[in-house]
Amino acid sequence: MAELTASGQTPDVLFWVGCAGSFDDRAKRITKAIARILIASDTSFAVLGQEESCTGDPAKRAGNEFLYQMQAAQNIATLNGYEIKRIITGCPHCFNVLKNEYPELGGKYEVLHHTQFIRELIETGKLRMADGGPFKGKRITFHDPCYLGRGNGEYLAPREVIQKLDAELLEMRRCKQNAMCCGAGGAQMFKEAEAGKAEVNHERTNEALENKPEVIATGCPFCNTMITDGVKNANQESEVEVKDIAELIAEAADLFDPSAS
Amino acid sequence: MMLSQLLFLIILGTASFFFAKRIAVIRRNILSGIDWDGSDRKVERLKTMLWVALGQGKMTARPVAGILHIIVYAGFVIINIEMLEIVIDGIFGTHRVFAFLGSFYNVLIASFEWLAAGVLVACVVFFIRRNGMALARLTSKDLQGWPSLDANIILVAEVLLMFAFLSMNAADAIAQSRGLEHYIEAGSFPVSSLLMPLYSGLSDAGIIAVERGMWWAHIAGVLSFLVYVPYSKHFHIILAFPNTYFSNLNEPAAMDNMEAVTKEVQLMMDPSADPFAAAPADAVPPKFGAKDATDLTWKQLMEAYTCTECGRCTSECPANQTGKLLSPRRIMMSTRDRIEEIGVSREANGGEWKPDGKSLLGDWISEEELWACTSCQACVQACPINISPMGIILDMRRSLIMEDSKSPESITSMFNNIENNGAPWAFPAGDRGNWTSEV
Numbered sequence: 001m002a003e004l005t006a007s008g009q010t011p012d013v014l015f016w017v018g019c020a021g022s023f024d025d026r027a028k029r030i031t032k033a034i035a036r037i038l039i040a041s042d043t044s045f046a047v048l049g050q051e052e053s054c055t056g057d058p059a060k061r062a063g064n065e066f067l068y069q070m071q072a073a074q075n076i077a078t079l080n081g082y083e084i085k086r087i088i089t090g091c092p093h094c095f096n097v098l099k100n101e102y103p104e105l106g107g108k109y110e111v112l113h114h115t116q117f118i119r120e121l122i123e124t125g126k127l128r129m130a131d132g133g134p135f136k137g138k139r140i141t142f143h144d145p146c147y148l149g150r151g152n153g154e155y156l157a158p159r160e161v162i163q164k165l166d167a168e169l170l171e172m173r174r175c176k177q178n179a180m181c182c183g184a185g186g187a188q189m190f191k192e193a194e195a196g197k198a199e200v201n202h203e204r205t206n207e208a209l210e211n212k213p214e215v216i217a218t219g220c221p222f223c224n225t226m227i228t229d230g231v232k233n234a235n236q237e238s239e240v241e242v243k244d245i246a247e248l249i250a251e252a253a254d255l256f257d258p259s260a261s
Numbered sequence: 262m263m264l265s266q267l268l269f270l271i272i273l274g275t276a277s278f279f280f281a282k283r284i285a286v287i288r289r290n291i292l293s294g295i296d297w298d299g300s301d302r303k304v305e306r307l308k309t310m311l312w313v314a315l316g317q318g319k320m321t322a323r324p325v326a327g328i329l330h331i332i333v334y335a336g337f338v339i340i341n342i343e344m345l346e347i348v349i350d351g352i353f354g355t356h357r358v359f360a361f362l363g364s365f366y367n368v369l370i371a372s373f374e375w376l377a378a379g380v381l382v383a384c385v386v387f388f389i390r391r392n393g394m395a396l397a398r399l400t401s402k403d404l405q406g407w408p409s410l411d412a413n414i415i416l417v418a419e420v421l422l423m424f425a426f427l428s429m430n431a432a433d434a435i436a437q438s439r440g441l442e443h444y445i446e447a448g449s450f451p452v453s454s455l456l457m458p459l460y461s462g463l464s465d466a467g468i469i470a471v472e473r474g475m476w477w478a479h480i481a482g483v484l485s486f487l488v489y490v491p492y493s494k495h496f497h498i499i500l501a502f503p504n505t506y507f508s509n510l511n512e513p514a515a516m517d518n519m520e521a522v523t524k525e526v527q528l529m530m531d532p533s534a535d536p537f538a539a540a541p542a543d544a545v546p547p548k549f550g551a552k553d554a555t556d557l558t559w560k561q562l563m564e565a566y567t568c569t570e571c572g573r574c575t576s577e578c579p580a581n582q583t584g585k586l587l588s589p590r591r592i593m594m595s596t597r598d599r600i601e602e603i604g605v606s607r608e609a610n611g612g613e614w615k616p617d618g619k620s621l622l623g624d625w626i627s628e629e630e631l632w633a634c635t636s637c638q639a640c641v642q643a644c645p646i647n648i649s650p651m652g653i654i655l656d657m658r659r660s661l662i663m664e665d666s667k668s669p670e671s672i673t674s675m676f677n678n679i680e681n682n683g684a685p686w687a688f689p690a691g692d693r694g695n696w697t698s699e700v
């Protein structure tokens with residue numbers, strides 16, 4: 001972003017990568033898929049790079065409003081400094097904070113989850129699926145991330161995007177507003193679970209596996225981690241893949257260099 | 262004035278007095294919470310109330326309980342029209358004062374009877390579900406003791422009230438057919454006619470005794486119920502309306518902003534602020550988050566009084582489903598128990614609150630419960646009257662962190678990482694853009 005600004009350019013959208021998307025090896029693959037989609041669709045975009053900082057979501061949900069607001073103040077100063085109008089992000093937690101919680105602190109932007117933006121790209125013809133897509137007829141089940149679905153009412157965008165894959169979309173027993181959490185939200189990602197009789201992510205994954213899917217699709221890096229772990233726990237990692245919708249689309253649109261991982 | 266009219270007025274007055282007194286106590290307890298502004302978006306609020314409370318919009322997410330509840334609810338609301346006639350008859354010594362409505366009156370009475378039968382059947386099914394079937398949310402340890410007894414008292418009372426109402430009509434119909442004095446021909450009795458064989462063998466005096474006895478049992482029962490309700494979880498029949506009116510209208514995932522913190526952060530970041538400026542002498546240092554029930558907003562305390570302990574929240578909670586200690590329903594029940602206790606203690610001290618060394622957080626709700634929440638909002642979604650246990654949980658976490666600096670070690674390191682690296686993990690901020698070289 002700094003480089004673009006230095007050269008006097010203004011991108012149409014800012015891609016807010018998020019901490020998981022920046023540092024977690026698995027989530028970085030999702031980030032790269034989103035970036036490929038943005039490039040392939042000729043979207044004018046930028047990332048903040050080192051100037052991006054945690055939105056403060058896990059701090060806020062763990063009760064540390066001070067730390068959250070310090071982070072928010074810093075990020076809002078950066079975003080407003082670059083006069084950002086439109087943000088897309090691959091993380092529903094960042095999405096929620098940027099969309100719902102920054103406005104009160106002076107950060108007002110149009111914020112889109114990447115599945116919403118991908119839907120827009122497909123609808124406007126900027127992104128096309130390759131012929132004979134790799135997911136044609138495949139059994140795909142979608143896990144609703146709480147902060148995208150129940151928390152922000154977006155159930156349609158991810159499903160409409162999956163339908164572009166010509167795959168068989170299977171709904172879980174509990175989906176949309178009744179979807180069960182993966183177990184990572186509310187700062188759980190960063191701590192051990194309390195004593196109980198089962199793990200939340202194992203329960204949720206088993207529910208997904210009831211559909212006998214070939215792919216469990218998500219739209220959140222944390223859900224991805226939790227469900228990937230759940231699939232391993234169920235010894236199904238050779239039969240079932242856990243993928244972000246961005247990865248499915250990037251593959252179906254043939255955006256991956258076969259030699260790249 | 263006849264003795265019976267006097268007696269009726271005394272019963273009615275006494276019940277109204279105790280009801281009003283209890284309402285005043287609950288109102289005071291609720292208002293001991295901190296400020297919360299719900300004066301905005303009035304049309305949207307009204308619509309929410311009409312759909313969720315009046316229209317029972319969220320009840321049928323669970324079809325069996327939902328449909329039965331709608332029957333009882335409709336019965337309760339509509340049979341109350343009959344209560345109006347009973348009260349007028351009681352005060353003025355008349356009998357079936359609305360009988361002049363003629364055939365419309367017959368339709369009214371017939372529909373009350375069908376509804377009464379529906380309520381009776383629904384309450385019997387509820388009783389069986391609660392006591393005879395091992396439904397997890399109705400037999401959980403949250404409900405041991407008083408809460409479970411409370412629920413059963415209400416169900417039995419409703420069954421008895423409906424039985425008295427139908428018996429009264431049956432005896433009245435027999436009296437009408439015998440042409441007894443005062444018993445003008447009025448009403449249509451499709452359900453109570455089934456009860457007539459029970460009473461048809463009685464003498465004229467016996468019939469009148471049954472009719473009068475059931476009339477008094479019904480009205481005395483209803484008025485006792487009126488006094489009982491505000492002491493019970495059953496108070497939701499009233500509070501569901503204001504509670505849904507003041508529903509959270511923001512996205513469920515959005516958490517409120519703490520103004521007090523915003524001020525401090527602005528001060529911290531403002532280079533011209535004088536960090537050593539003395540606070541005004543009367544400044545009360547802000548309290549962050551909720552440690553005790555009185556640190557919650559009045560809206561949250563109203564939610565506690567509104568909760569009818571149905572347990573849909575707990576049964577949808579992923580932490581509870583996987584055996585963790587957290588039960589969102591118990592968060593609401595504990596909040597009500599604590600604010601009640603504070604209210605009683607205040608009253609005993611002439612309205613003054615003397616700290617008792619206890620607090621909601623710690624003595625009722627444990628840190629373990631709070632930390633088990635994934636903030637997934639399933640409890641909020643599940644509540645048929647838009648209560649948010651999650652809101653209380655997150656406010657208590659704020660108190661734990663910002664007042665007591667108490668957090669699990671891993672949460673503390675997450676905070677430190679965000680502070681030092683701008684990410685919840687210990688990665689250097691400089692590596693944030695590394696992925697770009699791999700696209």
